[in-house]
Amino acid sequence: MQDNKYSCGSSERRSEKRHPADLFHSVQMTVPGLPNLYMFKIWNISSKGMCILVKHDSAILKHLKVGDELEMTYFTEGPSATAESLKTRIEHITRNNSGRFEGHYLVGLSII
Numbered sequence: 001m002q003d004n005k006y007s008c009g010s011s012e013r014r015s016e017k018r019h020p021a022d023l024f025h026s027v028q029m030t031v032p033g034l035p036n037l038y039m040f041k042i043w044n045i046s047s048k049g050m051c052i053l054v055k056h057d058s059a060i061l062k063h064l065k066v067g068d069e070l071e072m073t074y075f076t077e078g079p080s081a082t083a084e085s086l087k088t089r090i091e092h093i094t095r096n097n098s099g100r101f102e103g104h105y106l107v108g109l110s111i112i
Contacts (some may be wrong), residue, residue, distance in 0.1 A: 025077035027052060027088075027109070030064045031072055042074075043106075049091070051106045056095070061105060066090050069112065086111050 030094055038060055040052035054061055072088045076078045091108035 023076065024050075024074040025081075026075045029088075030074040031060055031070070033063050034059060041107075045101075045106070049108055049110065051108045053096075053101055054107055056103050056105060061093070063106060064090055064093060064095060072109070074111075083090065087090070108109045 022065075026039055026041050028037060030037055036059075040054070043051050043053060045051065049081050068090045070088055070090070071085055073085050075081050075083050087112045089112050091110045092106070094106045094108070096102060096104050096106055
């Protein structure tokens with residue numbers, strides 16, 4: 001079994017695991033059938049892992065399905081910010097009906 005470079009490996013010196021939501025600040029994607037390029041902040045607010053927030057009336061929602069695998073570009077934050085293109089699976093699309101993000105969908109992402 002190979003170590004995924006986005007999970008805690010034997011060379012990791014931190015006491016806690018680093019997750020992609022900790023490593024990356026935002027993600028950019030194109031979706032087949034849509035002419036626009038979409039950029040989202042990455043959130044780690046779900047117990048199900050990293051996600052993006054999508055407004056309930058956004059055109060992109062009609063083009064995303066659980067299980068879709070898309071090439072997405074992930075960005076780190078800060079003065080030495082980098083970008084990395086990674087294959088990503090849509091893990092869940094969950095409507096948030098209350099609280100700070102009411103009226104949005106949490107779209108769970110998993111780097112594969």
